[in-house]
Amino acid sequence: MVDLLEVSGLTKRFGGLVAVNNVSFSVREKEILSVIGPNGAGKSTLFKLISSFLRPTSGEVRLKGERISNLAPHIAARKGVVRTFQETTIFKNMSVRDNVIIAHHLRSRANLFGFFLGTVAAKADEAAFGQSADDILALLGLASLAGETARNLPHGHLRALGIAIGLATNPSILLLDEPFAGMNHDETMRMVSMVRRLRDLGLTILLVEHDMPAVMKISDRVVVLNFGQKIAEGTPPEIQANDKVIDAYLGSEDEAIGL
Numbered sequence: 001m002v003d004l005l006e007v008s009g010l011t012k013r014f015g016g017l018v019a020v021n022n023v024s025f026s027v028r029e030k031e032i033l034s035v036i037g038p039n040g041a042g043k044s045t046l047f048k049l050i051s052s053f054l055r056p057t058s059g060e061v062r063l064k065g066e067r068i069s070n071l072a073p074h075i076a077a078r079k080g081v082v083r084t085f086q087e088t089t090i091f092k093n094m095s096v097r098d099n100v101i102i103a104h105h106l107r108s109r110a111n112l113f114g115f116f117l118g119t120v121a122a123k124a125d126e127a128a129f130g131q132s133a134d135d136i137l138a139l140l141g142l143a144s145l146a147g148e149t150a151r152n153l154p155h156g157h158l159r160a161l162g163i164a165i166g167l168a169t170n171p172s173i174l175l176l177d178e179p180f181a182g183m184n185h186d187e188t189m190r191m192v193s194m195v196r197r198l199r200d201l202g203l204t205i206l207l208v209e210h211d212m213p214a215v216m217k218i219s220d221r222v223v224v225l226n227f228g229q230k231i232a233e234g235t236p237p238e239i240q241a242n243d244k245v246i247d248a249y250l251g252s253e254d255e256a257i258g259l
């Protein structure tokens with residue numbers, strides 16, 4: 001498989017603290033790769049570095065060979081590294097469908113202005129974007145909720161809408177930040193099969209997550225961080241049998257690794 005995203009020697013210091021310490025790994029095309037680690041291991045910081053929300057102290061991130069670290073986050077997103085939209089960035093008073101249509105317009109700022117002003121070109125775009133939005137909503141099991149106001153959605157569906165919005169921006173790689181947080185077992189299992197469906201359709205997915213059973217179920221490969229450093233990388237069975245990983249989790253107050 002081809003490497004889509006390469007993380008090389010990535011380091012982030014906050015004063016005297018090295019939150020991410022010389023981390024390197026690659027995400028292959030069409031795989032689900034999860035980053036795990038005990039509390040404070042550096043997962044969120046790594047995610048922000050990859051999505052260009054933070055600049056690295058040293059090291060770099062490349063997408064299809066092109067350096068994307070040091071770009072502004074919206075430029076990195078346009079290049080195809082898309083972080084799923086959090087609930088706070090969903091337009092709660094708009095319908096589910098309009099939220100996804102607007103995300104299509106975000107590919108081009110000119111189109112977005114047209115959307116709000118109702119120009120002729122924007123109306124033509126809207127027909128095409130509407131069809132694409134309907135396809136995405138169907139894919140994520142949200143078709144029956146297309147006309148619903150976003151603020152009325154239950155938690156699990158709101159999370160799915162965040163993914164739908166991300167998909168509408170046409171990502172090369174989708175970054176999911178704790179996609180199972182706050183979900184009950186059934187919602188988690190639905191989200192696991194939804195993310196796998198996206199992978200089966202050819203999308204590449206990088207996620208950070210605390211829910212170990214879900215990570216072990218969903219991932220093709222797993223990268224483990226501890227105190228900012230990568231301590232292991234491998235398939236879920238390899239990670240579950242890795243002594244360094246077991247020690248890191250036993251030495252922390254985090255949940256068990258699902259052994």
Ligand SMILES: Nc1ncnc2c1ncn2[C@@H]1O[C@H](COP(=O)(O)OP(=O)(O)OP(=O)(O)O)[C@@H](O)[C@H]1O
Pocket residue numbers: 014017018019037038039040041042043044045046
């Ligand atoms: N902006 C910041 N300024 C200073 N220190 C920070 C900053 N962001 C994170 N840190 C520190 O960097 C370390 C790694 O934090 P990070 O949030 O990346 O870990 P994490 O693995 O995501 O943790 P959790 O699982 O608890 O969310 C922690 O010690 C944290 O306190």
